Amino acid sequence: MMVVKMKKIYQSPLPYYDERLHDICALVLHCSTHDADEMVEVLREKQLSSHYIIGLDGKIIQPVDDAKRAWHAGVSRWREMDNLNHYSIGIEISSPSMGQESYRDAQICNLIWLCRRLIRKYRIPPVNVVAHSDVAPQRKPDPGLMFPWQYLADSGVGLWYDLSDAKKVSEDDPAKLLSVIGYNIENISAASYAFCRHFLPQLVEKCSDIKWLLDNVYPSDYVFPLQYINVLKACAYKYSLLKNTKMRSIRSKK
Template sequence: MKNRSLLLLLLSATIITSCSKKLTGPYALTNKVYKHQTDSLVTILKQAGPPILLDSLGKNIPGDWVGTVNFNLRKPNYVIIHYTAQDSLPQTLRTFTLVKPQVSAHYVIGKDGRVIHMLNDYLRAWHAGISKWGSISDMNSLSIGIELDNNGNEPFAPAQMKSLLLLLTQLKRSYNIPTANFIGHADIAPPRKPDPGKYFPWMLLAQKGFGYWPDTVLVPAPPEFDSTTALRLIGYDTSNLPAAITAFKRHFVQTDDTPELTPCDLDVLYNVYRKY
């Protein structure tokens, strides 16, 4: 009996040792959850069957399943840029690996330029929340979310911007993302979100082919120029017009974000709208 207890003790010690060998590092456990969840998605992808349709009397409408041979995964077509509004990179990583906050992003970039990939680009992260851009009301399904470690009240670090530009270059090429489709969280959720904020260098991004920026010389907006329609054509949800104007100015004006369009703001809007 004594020997058997000793054997069990040794066996459990061996199991614990071998488990602890596999699970190392602060995110070993959540990485395991990630793997389990992606495995469960494969099960969903493999489901195949006829549509179940009912007529007005509740009777089955006959259907069939015939698998096509021509398909691949849907691609992201937008990039949404955020700031974390948190105090450190580890704090953000912790938030995105906890279940309770229900938020995530595909990439997080630290101030030192370190890029952390947190979700396969083809999967749907939870970064956009309630949002609208043009007729798109489910931006999470169409986009890659990039979070920049920044508390919202400080300039973005040069090393961070360098990594962001490299990442954007790769994403644009991989998924053929149009120039206009590199936008910020504030653009798609004007009443709720201010990020990436007035310090974000949209001009630099536009120079590299990610999003637009007004030209240096502006043609004055004509007297009949309809600013609300122009904002809507760019993509802004104008149901809350002051919020839409503030979001536009945070992105394309940046010197102030008051919810009014000055004559100079109107010229900027006219210039930007003609690029879309």
């Protein structure tokens, strides 16, 4: 059996959180241009927070306890969850390019270790391991087109598609397929582009101007390219198949 070495988690508390009223059932992955320690200070200035931060060398910092509701996702939606802060653990990963260049091996290795630990502990279903851009497609581009989603899925974190599943799906309306996966389709251009960022990054334009990227998260006239509909179908199949591992019962609000 492979022995995975325990990693050190540094504590650097931030006071920006509140009480959780719901069980944890999602992981939201972010990126930030700052390295880990600097990121804590940036969050402090903005009066925001995150449960974990992973630095450029893989250093893991925990500013907020899992049991508390950190402030990382903002206005967001995924599947039946409105405002992901209620349901999720937020992880920020340092990326000076905002995910436009490759992440470092040490970061991804420690991220996978951390995610697997959280997934096991809280029984987080793979359909709920998401990007900030998946849950806030109109507002957020992180963790960016170079984030290695397929590698993570192969390592037991989240889901990837198997193209051969496409033929099992008769639905061919992109909006319906995106909705089955979990996207909020109120803005179909934004949802389509977020899907591509995650599953078809070769269709997403690389951008070295970070300010521009943050101000122009998606092309407002974006239409899902129908020659890739099979990727969308294969994803919808995988996500609907596994939806029975769905959210655990949610405690009623106090």
